[in-house]
Amino acid sequence: MTQGIKLVIPAQPEYLSLVRSVVAAAAALDPGLGDARIEDLRIAVSEATTNAIEAHANLGSEERITIRCDLADDRIEVEVQDHATTGFDPADLEAPGPLDAPGRLDYEGGFGIPLMRVLADEMKIRSLDHGTAVQLVVYASPFNKD
């Protein structure tokens, strides 16, 4: 059986903390998820939501962002969907070079997508007609990769 919640927020950074709190509280309902995995999910969801807020800001979009959180028996799935009209190509967002590479310090961003990839057990980015959806999945034990 799947249970879930849906959160619709203005595309503003002030709501990030709320999103993290709600997702962490939902994840805590799953007895198979330990604190470390909930923390992983909290960061990954924050990254995805930050990207969505940036996408809206870049386009001056007033649309809202939707965060769906589904609790299944063996996993928690979170989908962050923005409604910015131009979806991005994940291939454009490959990790920058190593931090000690010459000139790397000139570039302060680019950690978000690689972090999501390592913190979640699965991450998928889908381009939609009107926006982008990022799906993050964290499995409960025994698939727990901690």
Add this chain to the structure above:
Amino acid sequence: MVVMLNVSVSSLASWTVLRVSGEIDMATCPQLRQEIVGQISQGNLQLVIDLDAVDFIDSTGLGVLIGGLKRARSQGGDLRVSGVDERLERIFDLTGLRDVLAVVDPTDPDREVGVDQ
């Protein structure tokens, strides 16, 4: 909705310590960036960012630390961090930040340390 990050500033030998509490994300990082830039422009080039009371940091916050490090070093200074617990260390490791950002003893920022247990 008001989101606040608290930053208190103190001096320790040649170091200026910025003790941060709260959550560092897209909403609060402009405040931390402003504090760091302000200190450097006042000539306080040896900075320690104490993260002991930070409940959350994401890539946006890490970007501010890198920006501060770069700015301090470009003027002959340095930026170090303290109060890094296992949770934060994991994020530092995953992003490679650990290789460029020194984690120091909050009572002696000249001394590099491991992680708080």
